[in-house]
Amino acid sequence: MKGNVFIVGLGLIGGSLALTIKNQHPNTKIYGLDVHQHEIEKAIELNVIDEKVDSLQQGAELADLIILSTPVVELRKIMKQLSSMTLKDNVIITDTGSTKGEIMEAANEVFNGKVTFIGGHPIAGSHKTGVENADLHLFDNAYYILTPAPEISNKRISELKSWLSGTNARLHILDKDEHDYIVGMISHLPHLIAGVLVNQAKKHAIREPLIRQMAAGGFRDITRIASSNPSIWSDIVMDNRHNLLDLIEDWMNEIRKLTAVLQAGDEQAIHHFFEGAKEYRDSLPSHV
Numbered sequence: 199m200k201g202n203v204f205i206v207g208l209g210l211i212g213g214s215l216a217l218t219i220k221n222q223h224p225n226t227k228i229y230g231l232d233v234h235q236h237e238i239e240k241a242i243e244l245n246v247i248d249e250k251v252d253s254l255q256q257g258a259e260l261a262d263l264i265i266l267s268t269p270v271v272e273l274r275k276i277m278k279q280l281s282s283m284t285l286k287d288n289v290i291i292t293d294t295g296s297t298k299g300e301i302m303e304a305a306n307e308v309f310n311g312k313v314t315f316i317g318g319h320p321i322a323g324s325h326k327t328g329v330e331n332a333d334l335h336l337f338d339n340a341y342y343i344l345t346p347a348p349e350i351s352n353k354r355i356s357e358l359k360s361w362l363s364g365t366n367a368r369l370h371i372l373d374k375d376e377h378d379y380i381v382g383m384i385s386h387l388p389h390l391i392a393g394v395l396v397n398q399a400k401k402h403a404i405r406e407p408l409i410r411q412m413a414a415g416g417f418r419d420i421t422r423i424a425s426s427n428p429s430i431w432s433d434i435v436m437d438n439r440h441n442l443l444d445l446i447e448d449w450m451n452e453i454r455k456l457t458a459v460l461q462a463g464d465e466q467a468i469h470h471f472f473e474g475a476k477e478y479r480d481s482l483p484s485h486v
């Protein structure tokens with residue numbers, strides 16, 4: 199592919215996508231914009247983008263592909279601004295937000311079918327943020343979900359897939375609501391649980407300070423994602439809270455069942471609980 203790509207939000211995901219696009223399509227010119235000047239400077243220094251632009255309008259006018267990679271609430275504000283700007287006729291706008299329901303509804307409202315907007319979400323990342331952590335191989339073998347509205351043609355979807363081919367990800371189309379239910383279960387609920395575990399440990403560490411010193415592999419593995427960016431994650435869970443409320447209810451039922459088994463001292467049931475979990479965990483495909 200050849201043309202101008204404009205990335206808004208030069209952080210971990212925007213930066214990593216820039217690297218994959220430049221690597222796969224060397225004749226592309228990558229422009230970038232961020233609210234933080236230091237991220238822009240770093241992006242240029244690390245050769246993540248070719249050039250900065252001074253405004254959203256300047257980048258929008260130039261672009262054949264616009265990638266929005268800011269926190270999800272900011273994304274929607276930028277989409278609204280873009281909807282009143284001069285854009286190329288054939289531009290494709292996509293995003294990388296971790297939720298899709300609210301974003302697709304906003305796209306429908308602001309673009310009203312006049313611009314090709316295709317929602318996107320690479321299911322790979324890190325608790326680390328910022329362009330200094332951008333990685334050409336971040337998305338290798340990961341699922342990368344696209345949520346086009348029904349009226350978007352296969353031709354436009356194929357174009358976006360070509361732009362994204364350097365991610366080496368599995369590009370997969372899903373309905374926005376199905377997407378939000380799935381990532382609610384395998385990404386958003388785990389982030390909440392990791393936060394609860396860390397806050398619980400913090401509370402107990404007041405009584406027993408060695409808790410902090412002794413936290414080892416198990417605790418660190420299951421809570422790594424509690425080190426993620428709080429602003430990014432409060433936006434995500436607010437967007438997907440209706441799925442999360444159901445999933446938390448279900449989680450509490452599971453905890454209640456486990457509590458009953460422990461209260462009864464039912465060793466066989468406890469073994470069965472761990473056995474079922476191990477079997478399913480061990481069966482997960484090892485694509486990432």
Ligand SMILES: NC(=O)c1ccc[n+]([C@@H]2O[C@H](COP(=O)([O-])OP(=O)(O)OC[C@H]3O[C@@H](n4cnc5c(N)ncnc54)[C@H](O)[C@@H]3O)[C@@H](O)[C@H]2O)c1
Pocket residue numbers: 206207208209210211212231232233234237267268269270272276294295296297319320321322323324325326327328329427430434
């Ligand atoms: N981190 C992950 O694991 C991961 C994975 C997949 C998708 N996502 C999604 O990708 C998006 C970006 O996440 P990230 O991890 O790259 O975060 P990040 O904090 O590394 O980068 C976000 C960047 O957006 C910039 N920004 C914020 N508001 C802006 C605005 N109005 N205009 C221009 N720039 C703005 C910030 O300064 C920052 O540089 C989020 O929507 C997130 O939900 C994150």
Ligand SMILES: O=C(O)C(=O)C[C@]1(C(=O)O)C=C[C@@H](O)C=C1
Pocket residue numbers: 295296320321322323324325326384385386423426
């Ligand atoms: O590896 C991590 O730190 C992540 O949190 C990545 C992760 C995930 O939950 O798996 C987080 C958010 C994204 O939307 C996709 C991927």
